[in-house]
Amino acid sequence: AALDDEGVPQLVLDPEALVAAVHQSLAATDRPPSVRRSILVIDDSALSRKTIEAMLTSRGYEVFLAGTGEAGLAMIPEKTPDLVIMDVVMPEMTGWEATQRLRNATVGSAIPVLIITSKSTPQDMLQSFEVGANEFINKPIDEKELFTVVDRLLKQGGGSPAVGKT
Numbered sequence: 001a002a003l004d005d006e007g008v009p010q011l012v013l014d015p016e017a018l019v020a021a022v023h024q025s026l027a028a029t030d031r032p033p034s035v036r037r038s039i040l041v042i043d044d045s046a047l048s049r050k051t052i053e054a055m056l057t058s059r060g061y062e063v064f065l066a067g068t069g070e071a072g073l074a075m076i077p078e079k080t081p082d083l084v085i086m087d088v089v090m091p092e093m094t095g096w097e098a099t100q101r102l103r104n105a106t107v108g109s110a111i112p113v114l115i116i117t118s119k120s121t122p123q124d125m126l127q128s129f130e131v132g133a134n135e136f137i138n139k140p141i142d143e144k145e146l147f148t149v150v151d152r153l154l155k156q157g158g159g160s161p162a163v164g165k166t
Helices: 015-027 046-058 069-079 095-104 122-130 143-156
Strands: 038-042 062-066 083-087 113-117 135-138
Touching: 038 046, 038 069, 046 062, 046 143, 062 069, 069 083, 069 095, 083 095, 083 143, 095 113, 095 122, 113 122, 113 143, 122 135, 135 143
Parallel strands: 038 062, 038 083, 083 113, 113 135
Antiparallel strands: none
């Protein structure tokens, strides 16, 4: 604030600083780090993992990374993420297999799962939901779509509503 000729404080706005502050405020989380929402990204592509991590951390999420389904499943009891983002096409264990194992596990079965994949046929989408995924996004990932789905899943919480129903 600046003072006018009579010593009265005057508000002086720097438009660039105001825009930067708004962006910083939107990117910051309103939770302390100890209760910040966490997301586990399981993808065998290092580039995909890092790209998704950059998107998510820019919005204040705590992100854990795993390069295989086995590694990701092993992290869940310790890290207890609020959401899992899972690629489908991975060596040794597909994302569908990992999702099904998560749904059958004692720990973590209620964690929402978002499938991301370059496989985009209706059968691929159906397979994702049949193994317990909550949502499905095609690669390449659109950042706006990713955040819309992530925000919705975190608000809803819980595992797949399709699991166990016929």
